[in-house]
Amino acid sequence: xxxxxxxxxxxxxxxxxxxxxxxxxxxxxxxxxxxxxxxxxxxxxxxxxxxx
Numbered sequence: 001x002x003x004x005x006x007x008x009x010x011x012x013x014x015x016x017x018x019x020x021x022x023x024x025x026x027x028x029x030x031x032x033x034x035x036x037x038x039x040x041x042x043x044x045x046x047x048x049x050x051x052x
Contacts, residue, residue, distance in 0.1 A: 022040070
């Protein structure tokens with residue numbers, strides 16, 4: 001995602017970082033197939049400063 005947004009000039013000069021947190025911070029139980037499925041996710045949190 002990080003590479004795609006940068007290549008599409010969506011972010012301009014904004015710094016983008018990526019973190020893997022699936023094993024350390026699961027949101028569901030990894031003991032079941034459904035839980036593991038829920039834990040395979042991408043969360044995008046953005047903070048943008050727009051200058052008119």
